Amino acid sequence: MNAYDIVKPALFSLPAETAHGLVHSLLGVAGETPLARALADRYVVDDDRLAVEAFDCPFDNPVGVAAGFDKNAEVVPALATLGFGSVEVGGVTARPQTGNPRPRVFRLREDRALVNRMGLNNDGAAVVGERLRRLDAPGPVGVNVAKSEHVSGADAPADYRETYEQVADGGDFFVVNVSCPNSQGFEELQNRDRMAAVLTELQDAGAAPLLVKLSPDLPEPALADAVDLVEELGLDGVVATNTSTERPESLKSPNRVETGGLSGEPVTDRATETVRYVAGRVDVPVVGVGGVATAEDAYEKIRAGASLVQLYTALVYRGPPLARDINRGLLDLLERDGFDSVEDAVGADL
Numbered sequence: 001m002n003a004y005d006i007v008k009p010a011l012f013s014l015p016a017e018t019a020h021g022l023v024h025s026l027l028g029v030a031g032e033t034p035l036a037r038a039l040a041d042r043y044v045v046d047d048d049r050l051a052v053e054a055f056d057c058p059f060d061n062p063v064g065v066a067a068g069f070d071k072n073a074e075v076v077p078a079l080a081t082l083g084f085g086s087v088e089v090g091g092v093t094a095r096p097q098t099g100n101p102r103p104r105v106f107r108l109r110e111d112r113a114l115v116n117r118m119g120l121n122n123d124g125a126a127v128v129g130e131r132l133r134r135l136d137a138p139g140p141v142g143v144n145v146a147k148s149e150h151v152s153g154a155d156a157p158a159d160y161r162e163t164y165e166q167v168a169d170g171g172d173f174f175v176v177n178v179s180c181p182n183s184q185g186f187e188e189l190q191n192r193d194r195m196a197a198v199l200t201e202l203q204d205a206g207a208a209p210l211l212v213k214l215s216p217d218l219p220e221p222a223l224a225d226a227v228d229l230v231e232e233l234g235l236d237g238v239v240a241t242n243t244s245t246e247r248p249e250s251l252k253s254p255n256r257v258e259t260g261g262l263s264g265e266p267v268t269d270r271a272t273e274t275v276r277y278v279a280g281r282v283d284v285p286v287v288g289v290g291g292v293a294t295a296e297d298a299y300e301k302i303r304a305g306a307s308l309v310q311l312y313t314a315l316v317y318r319g320p321p322l323a324r325d326i327n328r329g330l331l332d333l334l335e336r337d338g339f340d341s342v343e344d345a346v347g348a349d350l
């Protein structure tokens with residue numbers, strides 16, 4: 001039993017967002033005290049075989065924190081001390097947003113999943129941009145750039161640009177979020193022409209490295225269009241995938257009826273299949289996200305073509321040792337299968 005197993009019942013007795021806020025406050029404190037050193041000693045796995053170079057960024061290990069966990073760039077150093085190789089902050093919008101009314105995050109405990117309809121609450125790009133500029137992060141920091149509320153599809157390119165320009169000098173890579181199911185009009189944003197307009201506007205603004213984050217719910221023709229666009233526009237990478245609006249039959253928790261995006265264990269295979277599809281068709285790195293909770297999960301996405309993986313939901317269920325356990329487990333799996341490094345294993349099953 002680890003320390004998280006002891007505090008988890010107390011955290012889980014609180015509403016999900018309250019628990020998240022508490023964990024955030026603790027992480028904020030931990031990142032700035034001598035405790036940070038002790039945490040890093042405990043959780044950082046330092047091994048060259050884990051290093052990955054992707055879209056010109058050097059990652060010490062392939063396990064990153066997915067967008068949404070640190071929406072406002074407040075706990076990046078603390079997450080690094082927990083052993084994560086990178087953090088994607090955001091989604092960030094041009095101005096501050098309060099998001100949807102609470103409750104808006106739900107645990108599906110029996111399914112090791114979450115449903116959220118946060119609605120892109122964040123402090124706004126000016127504040128997040130300033131925080132990012134002051135950050136001294138050991139690993140690459142991505143910024144997830146999202147569409148502001150009440151902005152139409154036609155006005156989306158200018159809106160994304162406005163956000164990007166405020167965070168431009170604070171991020172190491174930029175992820176265009178066109179796949180948040182809690183953002184109104186998101187289906188339209190994944191239409192080929194709309195997506196192309198947003199991406200070219202950001203390229204024109206100088207956004208690089210530029211990645212696009214896709215939904216796991218895209219029907220194959222739309223996914224094929226998105227993949228073509230990545231090649232045509234020369235994007236630097238793809239993040240696959242965001243949360244899902246689908247509800248697999250297998251879900252047991254009563255909270256499955258809540259509206260929002262599903263994440264965690266039930267989306268694992270779907271996300272991996274999207275990684276495989278995309279990685280088989282593009283030459284740029286793919287970041288695999290969706291249900292990664294163990295070294296085996298991460299390894300499966302890597303073998304399916306992911307150069308890096310990210311996670312959010314498993315952090316809620318498994319707590320601080322997660323990145324360490326995945327990184328250690330990955331080293332064992334690499335050794336078992338005769339790979340010299342993570343990079344060697346990328347796409348082994350393609």
Ligand SMILES: Cc1cc2nc3c(=O)[nH]c(=O)nc-3n(C[C@H](O)[C@H](O)[C@H](O)COP(=O)(O)O)c2cc1C
Binds near residue numbers: 114290
């Ligand atoms: C509460 C919550 C908020 C999220 N917010 C964002 C966001 O702002 N932007 C984004 O691209 N993805 C967001 N996500 C999606 C995650 O980044 C990730 O793609 C998804 O949860 C699947 O990974 P997981 O199964 O490891 O959680 C959010 C997820 C959760 C659970």
